[in-house]
Amino acid sequence: MTQETKITALIMAGKRSGRLDPLAANAGVSQKAVVPVLGVPMVERVVQQVAACDQIGAIRIVAHEPDEIAELPTIAALMKEGRLKFAEGKFNIVDSVFSGAEGVTFPMLITTADNCLVTPEGYGEFITKCLAKDAGAAAGLARKEDVIAADPEGQKKFYQFRDGAFSNCNLYWLGGQKALGAAEIMRGGGQFVKFPSRIIKAFGLMNLIRFRLGTGSKEKLFEQASGRFGVKLVPIELSNGQYAIDVDNQRTFDVTERLLKKREEQSAA
Template sequence: MSRAPSRGLTVLILAGQREGRPDAFANAMGVAFKALAPVAGQAMALHPLAAVAACPAVGSIVISINAGSGLEDLPEVAALRASGRLKVVASRPNLVDSVLEAVANVSFPVLITTADTVLLSPEAISEIDDAARAGGADVAVALARREDVLAAHPEGQKRFYRFADGAYSNCNSYWIRARSALAPAELFRSGGQFVKHPARVVGALGIAGLFELVRFRFGLGTLEQGCRRLSKRFELKIVPAVLSDGAVAIDVDHERSLKVAEAVIAARREANAATPARLAAC
């Protein structure tokens, strides 16, 4: 079966880890790199890669990972590389430089996601792309509502961004219209987990970040209002892409989240296996 024509969306999967700083989860799983840790019977990075490869909106794919990781030896990766659709590039010492290096010679728009976003789906990728294009975004940030995350699994996430119109979780996926819109990447030079380390907002945005932190802590303003303030700060149109599938917000960082993700994957596989039987009974 041939793939539908792509919209030309490039996807970058960030799979690297800091040199000289062993990853606790990778160590616990007995692998050198977190992206190669087994999740539901296959290497972590293969889960988002499969979703990306199956999405009709996606053209080319780039994976950024430490040189010598061995990712290229996996049959699924080798097959996509042989087709010319996938490029594997060596990650740099920090997140921002890894992104800039990986997208140096690709076409935009680019969707940036991470290897531990194992519950990403082709449908979610299309939702992000649709929301970004419909909103005329320079940058789109994928989010999921608290109620949808917990519906996917009651232990899906512990922390959420609070706004006046609800609580949301980050889905580790960012849509970038053009190379000139990469300025917000500086927010992630020291890491992007603002729920765990809110002082990073202040460091990235200065005094404006202090006010954003107060609004965040007390749930002042809606999500749309927050995005408009950030848009004004960066002189870019930043829009939220709120996904219908809350499972996308469940990333794998430790044993608890691994068990949660594997439970969701198992439920999906069971549902998919049951579908042909239901159709045959009709």
């Protein structure tokens, strides 16, 4: 893969308006993205893994408070190389994606600053599968069995389909400019398990019924959404259940540190 054909990575590192994240408060920092996870600020950890993926070229970070993030050593070095730039965080996550996508070269991978367990191999697997399926837009998913095998406390909510239960990995794919319209699915913030009305808006009423009953396949649900958004939407099943565990609260923070420590011990051995 040449530099010209490499994937652009967009890392969402914004903060919620009006309140300090509890993890940031506990760590004594101003924003969640710089909370240390096993001694490394989470956004720096994610950037390290993204930058180490051979299929990824340019990197953009979407942030409301970029100055603090820009001082982190890995990020400062990549900025000096010209490989990493910042984009302005907006009030809504979808508008933040639009901000980050301005002037980028597609395809584009989207991940989050709290996705501390995704490895360069995980990003590579996602990219390879998206390209193989010629996806206009895609979302990464992990099977419930794999997530529980990674850590029983890692994830509590799963999407039930006919072919099994899955968890979102906070990994998304936009194949081109037209695919930005599919990002509207996330305007309400996602969390379809908690807010079924968002499924109706994104996928339609019949798909909500199939989703609730677990009678439809994930492929069928994405196929139906493809028609609504005019772009080929594809579910991408990933091989490692750890990729579905992000740092969302104290429970998942503890799980993430536990898994990272185990990785370090295995690597040292």
